[in-house]
Amino acid sequence: MTSAQVDNGQAGGPEAAETTAGEGYQRGLGARQIQMIAIGGAIGTGLFLGAGKAIDRAGPSLILAYAIAGLVIFFIMRALGELLMYRPVSGSFSEYAREFLGPFFGFVTGWTYWLFWVVTGITEVTAAATYMTYWWDIPQWLSALVFTFILYGANLISVKVFGELEFWFSMVKVTAIVGMILICAGVLTVGFSDAGDTATVANLWNDGGFFPEGISGTLMTLQIVMFAFLAVELVGVTAGESKDPETVLPKAINTVPWRIAVFYVGALIMILSVVPWSTFKPGVSPFVAAFEQMGLGIGAAIVNFVVLTAALSSCNSGMYSTGRMLRDLALNGQGPKAFTRLTKNGLPLTGTTFSAALMLVGVWINYQWPGDAFTYVVSFATISGMWAWIMILVCQIRYRARSDRGELPRSSFRAPGAPFSSWFALAFIGLVVVMMAIDKDARISLYCAPLWGLILGVSYLVLKARNPENASFAKR
DSSP: HHHHHHHEEEEEEEEOBBBBBOOBBBBBBBBBHHHHHHHTTTSSSSHTTTTHHHHHHGGGGGHHHHHHHHHHHHHHHHHHHHHHHOOOOHHHHHHHHEEEEEHHHHHHHHHHHHHHHHHHHHHHHHHHHHHHHHTOOOOOHHHHHHHHHHHHTTSSOHHHHHHHHHHHHHHHHHHHHHHHHHHHHHHHTTTSSSTTOOOOTTTHTTTTTTTTTHHHHHTTHHHHHHHHHTTHHHHHHHHBBBSHHHHHHHHHHTHHHHHHIIIIIIIHHHHHHSSSSSGGGTSOOOHHHHHHHTTHHHHHHHHHHHHHHHHHHHHHHHHHHHHHHHHHHHTTSSSSSSGGOOOOOOOOHHHHHHHHHHHHHHHHHHHTTTTTTTHHHHHHHHHHHHOOOHHHHHHHHHHHOOOHHHSSSSSSSTTTTTTHHHHHHHHHHHHHHHHHOOOOTTHHHHHHHHHHHHHHHHHHHHHHOOOTTTTGGSHH
């Protein structure tokens, strides 16, 4: 990144503000905010809404799928942590791809991760609109439209306020899940509520066994399971705006194992013990359904509010990350120059506005296909989001080899078991892609991926031809 590019990107932030060296952002995210963003980032639509379809397909064996996938996510996050401690930057994945794989991969990664969050934003708005129908019979597209404008307005505030909002959004989600686990534990031990007489841990294997739909049924849920974990890598995007990234980011990443153990594995064990798995249906939050089965109507309404908050929180994070990713691309000459500019508060307003406008496509999707919207966008979000994970793992493997040879400084936060853990994670992602190809509902994303790759390939060649002297297109 040249000094000229940096100067062009800083559109007048206050000189007294603490900024990220070479990027122009304000370091406004504190330790507790980063920690809660990391904890709450993976608690969203995939768990609260998508799990209903996954339970219907796999039964109790979904618990095992989440546990194994969670281990893979930990390997990915530790690989990311090693790269972040080597060089913490807001461009994160695209910057590492640019350095270790070349400018083309940086270009593809940046634009694909941007697309992932735009599509995810549509997914979350779709989910939020679905949750609204629990209380009121209003069109999904109308709710989606209102939510999109509200979240866009929230992203016009400073990064400090964004971090504070995300802190409390995540606090609501975390508190709610812990509360659900405790209530389910009470039902199992004390026996209160309508489900008290039938609640038992034996529900995990009584109704058709632990694998009621066979191993194949469990494998077919991997796409939904991996979607639930998308956004855990958002911590990497916050690196450029963290007050103390060298201390805060490793701590946040190391919370991954217990986050998954409690919020995914623990919550599902409790819910599926209290209510038989065959009770749950696709398109209905298993948490809401569980409380309704227990006869706790107020609890179901509260849970529905929490999952609504979770969806809006995730979409809010999406708007945050898209503006940063577009700015990183623009600073490297791989995107429109207009995206380089920051507001006085250090916000990439142009990129965020552009992304929010595209998220309005979600309103049209909800209008055209209110029943199938979630399935379509989930499948495409999964394949585009996993590309970032693939780049993280491949770049970490390349970095580890070069640092071991002494060509680059050693990271202070080395990934355990690497490079073997990274290769294992890559193989698992490959298995998920195969399962997506078999699943007729998820297959649409594999049709779209080559088209997106072609668009990016042609765009890159055009940009390179127009800017032959731009150092960003030269192999480093």
